[in-house]
Amino acid sequence: MSTRPTLAAVAAHAGVSPSTASLAFSGSPRVTPGTRERVLSAAAELGYAGPDPLAASLRRGRSGVIGAFVGERLLYAFRDPVAIQLLDGITEVLGSHGVGLLLLAGDTGRPSTEQIGRIPLDAAIFATCGLEDDPALDQLRSRGVPIVVVEGPVVDGVVLVDIDDRRGTRDLARHLHDLGHRRVEILAMPLRLDGRRGFIDAARRSRAHYRDVRHRLEGVEDVFGPVPAFETASNAVAEGAAAARVLLDVPAHRRPTAVIAQSDVLAAGVLQAAAALGLRVPEDVSVAGFDGADLSWLGATRLTTVVQPSDEKGRAAAQAAMELVAGGHPPDLLLPVTLRIGTTSGPPPS
Secondary structure, X not given: OOXXXXXXXXXXXXXXXXXXXXXXXXXXXXXXXXXXXXXXXXXXXXXXXXXXXXXXXXXXXXXXXXXXXXOOOHHHHOOOHHHHHHHHHHHHHHHHOOOEEEEEOOHHHOOOHHHHHHXXXXXXXXXXXXXXXXXXHHHHHHHOOOEEEEOOOOOOOOEEEEEXXXXXXXXXXXXXXXXXXXXXXXXXOOOOOOOOOEEOOHHHXXXXXXXXXXXXXXXXXXXXXXXXXXXXXXXXXXXXXXXXXXXXXXXXXXXXXXXXXXXXXXXXXXXXXXXXXXXXXXXXXXXXXXXXXXXXXHOOOOOEEEEOOHHHHHHHHHHHHHHHHOOOOOOOEXXXXXXXXXOOOOOOOO
16 A cells, blocks of 8 residues: 655655755755755655645644634625625735635534634634624634634724724714704614514614624714614615615605615615615615725715725734734724715705
């Protein structure tokens, strides 16, 4: 029975020491080009593919992999332009460091906590919209894995890369208030991933899992006080459209003059529902979002929204993770958001 060729066999075939052969495979400048070529030729003749990466990672004490946890199933993550921008920023930095990314879904698509506890990770980035009771985070903390969280939760010893969700939403709400709107309703992202849809009452709100959802609710209330808020089951255009029909398909005197969606994806659903109901935007109803996502398929419609630096947020999280792996202590970071006034907001109908 043939066995896998070893590095020692390659070294002997090339007439060098095992340590020299190892340096040749690692690309060390201490090995001359001629010696490296001799070692690689010997490896090719013997069918040796290179050092075992698992053994090498064990020797280094590192896996060369950073885990990125997202809040929902990958089906939704890859439909969400903000999630894609965030992940692109993460991979840009990790790729420059020669580090791999392991993407771990949220909700039912994620491995069990026990499995996560066995995954060799150098660090973890939680891009879970501020999910505040994630058992995976506790599991990795107990293992001593360095962690960066994006928008929360706020935990001692965990680096936070944040945006000011509440202030951004407050600025958006103030814009609508200054236009004269008083009958405003919120289209909220899920408070929990349990499939619930409907108006949010005090009991439901007290069980909210997501820090960004809570802060975006509070930003509107800072300006308007308590307003009706309708929760969607997921952050998707179809969910936004279905929920918007509940808010808008009512007599005109009960209809909100403005709908503030907690994401641009949900706001796009509101625009779809308004068009289907024959409502003009912004003449009959103003629509606003949050994210500043690239929704090129809206054509000439320019959504009024709060713009967040999603790709920069990803780069900052990845850079912080790499600093942690290197033994550093990166500080928490708060990135700015800005109000962008588009074509979907105007004065309320008279």
